[in-house]
Amino acid sequence: MLYHVTMDVKIPRDLSAGERADIVAREKLYSQDLQRKGTWRHIWRIAGHYANVSIFDVRDNAELHEILSGLPLFPFMEIKVTPLLRHPSAIEGDDS
Numbered sequence: 001m002l003y004h005v006t007m008d009v010k011i012p013r014d015l016s017a018g019e020r021a022d023i024v025a026r027e028k029l030y031s032q033d034l035q036r037k038g039t040w041r042h043i044w045r046i047a048g049h050y051a052n053v054s055i056f057d058v059r060d061n062a063e064l065h066e067i068l069s070g071l072p073l074f075p076f077m078e079i080k081v082t083p084l085l086r087h088p089s090a091i092e093g094d095d096s
Contacts, residue, residue, distance in 0.1 A: 001057070002041070002084040003064055008051040011076045026072040034067065055084075 011020060034040035042055040058064045068079060 001060060003056045003058065004082040004084055005054045005056055005064075005068070006046075006051065006080040007054065007071075007073075008049065008078040009073055009076055010050075010078065011073070023072045030070065030072060039067065 011023075015023075031040060031043070035043070039057060040054060041057045044053045046052060056064055056067065058067065064081065068074060068081075071077065
């Protein structure tokens with residue numbers, strides 16, 4: 001099932017530079033692993049914000065929740081999830 005996920009990151013200003021660098025590096029590794037597996041299908045930065053719009057391809061709500069809550073930056077994110085369904089007027093037969 002496909003999900004449109006918007007993540008708005010709000011890292012506390014009082015987090016040390018070292019902690020910030022560590023958590024951002026772990027986030028990158030985690031997200032890139034999911035991208036390689038095809039679970040995190042697309043990711044786009046939102047211009048002017050520390051935020052992204054992503055497409056996830058997962059089995060169900062529970063799997064998506066597990067993935068999102070496992071993000072190292074999860075405690076500092078505001079996340080909006082929208083399930084996606086193929087539109088009946090779509091001319092493409094797949095979701096790539």
